[in-house]
Amino acid sequence: MRIAPRLIAWQRVHGRHGLPWQLTRDPYRVWLSEIMLQQTQVAAVIDYYARFLKKFPTVKKLAQATSAEVMAQWAGLGYYARARNLHACAQQVVNTWGGSFPTTAQELVTLPGIGPSTAAAIAAFCFAERAAILDGNVKRVFSRHAGIEGDPSLRVVEQQLWAIARKQLPTARICEDDPDAMASYTQGLMDLGATLCTRSRPRCSECPIRANCIAHKEGRTDELPSARARKALPERTVAMLIAHRPGQLLLEQRPQTGIWGGLWSLPEFEPDSSSADLCSSLGLNAQEIQPLTDFLHVFTHYRLTIRPVLVRVSKEKTSLKESLDNRPALQWISLASLDSKGLPAPIRKLLLGLKSDEVLS
DNA sequence: AAACCGGGGCA
DNA sequence: TGCCCAGGTTT
Structure with a gap:
């Protein structure tokens, strides 16, 4: 018609x-x-x-x-x-x-x-x-x-x-x-x-x-036009280093642009790379390396799986500066001052869980 | 917070 | 040629 x-x-x-x-x-x-x-x-x-x-x-x-x-x-x-x-x-x-x-x-x-x-x-x-x-x-x-x-x-x-x-x-x-x-x-x-x-x-x-x-x-005005198929969110996996020594945690300030721009977060690395190698490349004296359970966070544009790796670092002073020409934004932060740092919400949540489990001290 | 949107850009 | 997305606003 x-x-x-x-x-x-x-x-x-x-x-x-x-x-x-x-x-x-x-x-x-x-x-x-x-x-x-x-x-x-x-x-x-x-x-x-x-x-x-x-x-x-x-x-x-x-x-x-x-x-x-x-x-x-x-x-x-x-x-x-x-x-x-x-x-x-x-x-x-x-x-x-x-x-x-x-x-x-x-x-x-x-x-x-x-x-x-x-x-x-x-x-x-x-x-x-x-x-x-x-x-x-x-x-x-x-x-x-x-x-x-x-x-x-x-x-x-x-x-x-x-x-x-x-x-x-x-x-x-x-x-x-x-x-x-x-x-x-x-x-x-x-x-x-x-x-x-x-x-x-x-x-x-x-x-x-x-x-x-x-x-x-047919009384189907609310079904037509068909809703756009919800595209499955792209998925990314990153490993994050939770390096701690008594009272302190190693954080890294993110670049100003991109996700979590300028915020302090856990150091990221390739999910498949060796944690031990990473620690030595950073000059960290790792006493114990313990992979933790994956942590999922959903963004508007993709799903992020965080693969946390807990690393206990020895008490002795280790110098970051020499190994860190490529990662100048790394810094040891006292656990007490964590709250005052701008941490991305999922990172904060992840760390909070560890704190309550008394993994960090 | 999620749905929606014509055209450009790119494989 | 065919698909995806940037970059916004509205619901």
């Missing part, structure tokens, strides 16, 4: 109107709004859009600006890589397209920062091209309407959705009769996804295409 006629009619009555970028068919302005809207909600974009256009009224002005000027206008919007693409795109429009945006999706998609969906949106709004968009909102609309199972980010599923998006375009006949059909249809898809066919609590009772919506018919 075709949705285009109902969607077009619905958009004209219930869709969003009067937004600054809807009052023009200037591809520069439409392009700018599409890029900004990729990452930010309409309400936040409005002010940036106005300020940006005031500063850079034409694509030529934007192309001539310095990156610093562009970044300054973009500051606060986030996703700064896209501001760089924006600038590069403007320069490319000036340098290779004579200052006018190309007029087909096929050509638009060759510009930096413009992918298939954005290219189609610009072509549809500005040039009434029968080009299909497929952004996140539209994926949700079609997944539900056509009852498409599977994670929409999967190749096969996405291909199905693109096929549906093309199939549902207003017919050539409709577009001939109504020059605004593509603009209304494209805007309608976006508006439907943004205002009614929302991820949670969709307002199906107001939806113009609910009659043929499979998810609605």
Whole structure:
């Protein structure tokens, strides 16, 4: 069942109107709004859009600006890589397209920062091209309407959705009769996804295409689109040296950048390397080496297995300095001052366990 | 804290 | 060509 006629009619009555970028068919302005809207909600974009256009009224002005000027206008919007693409795109429009945006999706998609969906949106709004968009909102609309199972980010599923998006375009006949059909249809898809066919609590009772919506018919709007398969977190294993001598523990300050930047932690080493070799390379007089049970910590981006190796070091003063040209951040720390050091939470927890087991003294 | 996101970049 | 992710915000 075709949705285009109902969607077009619905958009004209219930869709969003009067937004600054809807009052023009200037591809520069439409392009700018599409890029900004990729990452930010309409309400936040409005002010940036106005300020940006005031500063850079034409694509030529934007192309001539310095990156610093562009970044300054973009500051606060986030996703700064896209501001760089924006600038590069403007320069490319000036340098290779004579200052006018190309007029087909096929050509638009060759510009930096413009992918298939954005290219189609610009072509549809500005040039009434029968080009299909497929952004996140539209994926949700079609997944539900056509009852498409599977994670929409999967190749096969996405291909199905693109096929549906093309199939549902207003017919050539409709577009001939109504020059605004593509603009209304494209805007309608976006508006439907943004205002009614929302991820949670969709307002199906107001939806113009609910009659043929499979998810609605089967009461499965909260199951479609299928949730992205939770990617198993990458796994890393590190060995950590718990070198102690009476009242003291050997810690190492981490580099300022990266995980636990600047915090004090246990010295790390390769999980498969020999603890005895490591101790001698550090000039530690190891009295006893005892591997402990693995300790798991889950980060946002990966699972870290810590393989602690407990090393009792003899009382006698051992000098770290000579062996430590490559690890200058190593330092003996008194157990009493541990609490005042910035220790990563999992390390603190690990050490606390040892303390309560009276392994450390 | 977890879900989500178009396009770029890279194998 | 196909997959992954950086870099953010929203729920």
